[in-house]
Amino acid sequence: xxxxxxxxxxxxxxxxxxxxxxxxxxxxxxxxxxxxxxxxxxxxxxxxxxxxxxxxxxxxxxxxxxxxxxxxxxxxxxxxxxxxxxxxxxxxxxxxxxxxxxxxxxxxxxxxxxxxxxxxxxxxxxxxxxxxxxxxxxxxxxxxxxxxxxxxxxxxxxxxxxxxxxxxxxxxxxxxxxxxxxxxxxxxxxxxxxxxxxxxxxxxxxxxxxxxxxxxxxxxxxxxxxxxxxxxxxxxxxxxxxxxxxxxxxxxxxxxxxxxxxxxxxxxxxxxxxxxxxxxxxxxxxxxxxxxxxxxxxxxxxxxxxxxxxxxxxxxxxxxxxxxxxxxxxxxxxxxxxxxxxxxxxxxxxxxxxxxxxxx
Numbered sequence: 001x002x003x004x005x006x007x008x009x010x011x012x013x014x015x016x017x018x019x020x021x022x023x024x025x026x027x028x029x030x031x032x033x034x035x036x037x038x039x040x041x042x043x044x045x046x047x048x049x050x051x052x053x054x055x056x057x058x059x060x061x062x063x064x065x066x067x068x069x070x071x072x073x074x075x076x077x078x079x080x081x082x083x084x085x086x087x088x089x090x091x092x093x094x095x096x097x098x099x100x101x102x103x104x105x106x107x108x109x110x111x112x113x114x115x116x117x118x119x120x121x122x123x124x125x126x127x128x129x130x131x132x133x134x135x136x137x138x139x140x141x142x143x144x145x146x147x148x149x150x151x152x153x154x155x156x157x158x159x160x161x162x163x164x165x166x167x168x169x170x171x172x173x174x175x176x177x178x179x180x181x182x183x184x185x186x187x188x189x190x191x192x193x194x195x196x197x198x199x200x201x202x203x204x205x206x207x208x209x210x211x212x213x214x215x216x217x218x219x220x221x222x223x224x225x226x227x228x229x230x231x232x233x234x235x236x237x238x239x240x241x242x243x244x245x246x247x248x249x250x251x252x253x254x255x256x257x258x259x260x261x262x263x264x265x266x267x268x269x270x271x272x273x274x275x276x277x278x279x280x281x282x283x284x285x286x287x288x289x290x291x292x293x294x295x296x297x298x299x300x301x302x303x304x305x306x307x308x309x310x311x312x313x314x315x316x317x318x319x320x321x322x323x324x325x326x327x328x329x330x331x332x333x334x335x336x337x338x339x340x341x342x343x344x345x346x347x348x349x350x351x352x353x354x355x356x357x358x359x360x
Contacts, residue, residue, distance in 0.1 A: 001304060003169040005129055007140065007228035012125040020127060023051040023187075024106030028096035029068075029114035030058040030346045036114045037067050043112075044075050048123040054104060055114075056081045056096040061347070064114075079103070089358075090203045092348055097208075098199035109193055111186040111209070115234055116142065122231040126187055129226060135172070136192035136221040139182035139213060142232040146310050150240035156311045157273075157322025158243075160301055168225040171217070180225050181213030185232050188212070192221050204350070204358020206253035206343060211360045227308055244329045249345050251333035257356050262334040266327045273323030 005012075025043055029036050036055075043053050055078060057065040065082060072078040081100055086092055097111055108127065112118075122140075130138045146152050170176040186209055196215040202208045216223050237243045255261040276298060279291025302316035337343055342351040 001169060005133075005224070005226040007122075007125045007129055007226045008231055012129055013121060014124050014128045018049045020048065020050050020124070021107040021131070022105060023048065023108045023110055023123060023127060024101075024104030025051060025053045025110045025112060025123075026097055026100040026104065027053065027055045027112055027114055028058055028093050028100070029055060029060065029064050030092060030096075031060045031062045031064060032114040033060075033063040033067055036064055037071060039112075039114050039116055039118075040068070040071050040078065042116075042118045044071070044077065045120050046118060046123045047120045048127070051077070051123065052105060053078045054081060054100040055079070056083060056100045058083050058092050058096040059086060059348075086348065089354070091206065091208070091350060092346065094199045094202050094205060094208045098203070101193065101198060104190070107190055109188050109190055111183075111188075111212075112232075113183050113234070115236075116184045117233045119231050119233075122228070125228065125231065126185070126226070130187060130224070133172075133224055134222060135224040136189045137181075137213060137216040137223045138187040138226060139180050139209075140185035140187070140226050140228055140232055141168075141182060141308075142184040142234050143228075143230050144309060145233055145235040148239055151237070151243060152311045152315055153318045153322045154240045154243050154325045155309075155322075156302065156305065156315050157319060157326050159305055159309065159311070160298075160319070161269075161326065163301065163305075171213075171223045171225050174220065177217070179210075179213040179217035179223060181210040181216075183209035184234055186212055188216070192216060192219075195219055195221065202360060204355055205360055206350075206355065207250055214360060229308065240325060244325065244332065247329050248333045248336060249343050251330045252337040253343075253355065253359075255330070255334070256359060257337070257352065259334055259338065262330050266330055269323055269327055269330075273320050277320055 055068050057068060068080050072080055083096055086095060101109055126138060126140055144155055166180050167178045168180055170178040171180055196219050202211055205211045237246050276291045276294035280288055280295055283291055298319055299316045303313040305311055306313045342349055
């Protein structure tokens with residue numbers, strides 16, 4: 001993990017320069033009246049000299065557009081794109097970002113979400129790093145704002161799952177299949193974005209942020225990932241129930257809409273999550289040693305995680321609880337998607353057969 005850059009370190013603090021490459025920040029939003037103002041104002045406060053912001057109102061039925069327009073009257077760097085109708089064969093978010101990118105003038109495109117709060121020096125640090133290592137795509141892992149223990153329990157397991165499934169220190173290795181993408185901060189060169197087919201290639205992808213990284217890696221382009229405590233912050237959900245609700249639309253898509261894959265994954269997670277704890281408690285004699293070594297490994301992962309996020313190392317004792325919540329989320333996502341015949345998100349239903357055909 002030490003191979004993954006930490007952009008919060010002093011080395012990456014650079015002075016704003018008018019000669020810095022132009023960046024177009026793209027913010028899709030649908031019914032985000034509660035969060036959009038704080039997010040946009042944090043972007044307008046960035047200490048970067050050469051950038052624009054394109055906020056996309058994606059068919060909102062609340063006051064999202066009105067909030068955008070009010071902020072835009074104060075600062076000409078904020079441009080507003082209003083989407084009133086979703087074309088057939090598109091999910092709303094990929095379509096909104098694709099439309100905005102068509103109007104963007106930046107050498108770099110930064111795709112982010114409406115509820116993300118940026119620190120003033122975030123963009124300058126990220127662009128400085130991307131230019132120095134000459135990468136084409138840079139996802140920056142956000143700081144998840146967690147206020148309750150149940151949020152830390154499920155996010156601790158989710159972070160561990162991601163760590164082993166998408167080794168971020170391997171992204172730059174062309175021989176490794178690992179890739180990454182982060183909805184809160186996907187920075188990509190315009191030339192790379194065009195080379196992978198733009199968001200048109202991801203028009204029916206539910207997890208379009210992650211799959212953007214997959215297309216970059218498949219195209220043989222350079223990819224890196226970075227940490228940066230408090231550079232990008234997000235209060236993603238309230239409580240474990242809120243996190244489960246947010247992940248319900250994603251997890252069956254993550255399993256490629258295959259029920260048997262969901263069941264197999266759940267079985268594997270239960271075994272790998274519970275076995276070390278059960279073995280230490282019930283295995284006889286020296287048979288405990290292997291389970292104890294596995295338990296030590298889990299603790300060390302949590303110890304390392306505690307340096308990057310607000311999840312203390314001692315939460316490793318609740319790792320099995322997080323695993324069971326994760327399994328519940330996968331099964332819930334699978335059953336609800338099959339029952340509905342698709343995904344209903346922000347008031348729009350996307351049929352399952354179309355989602356399957358659109359998988360990358």
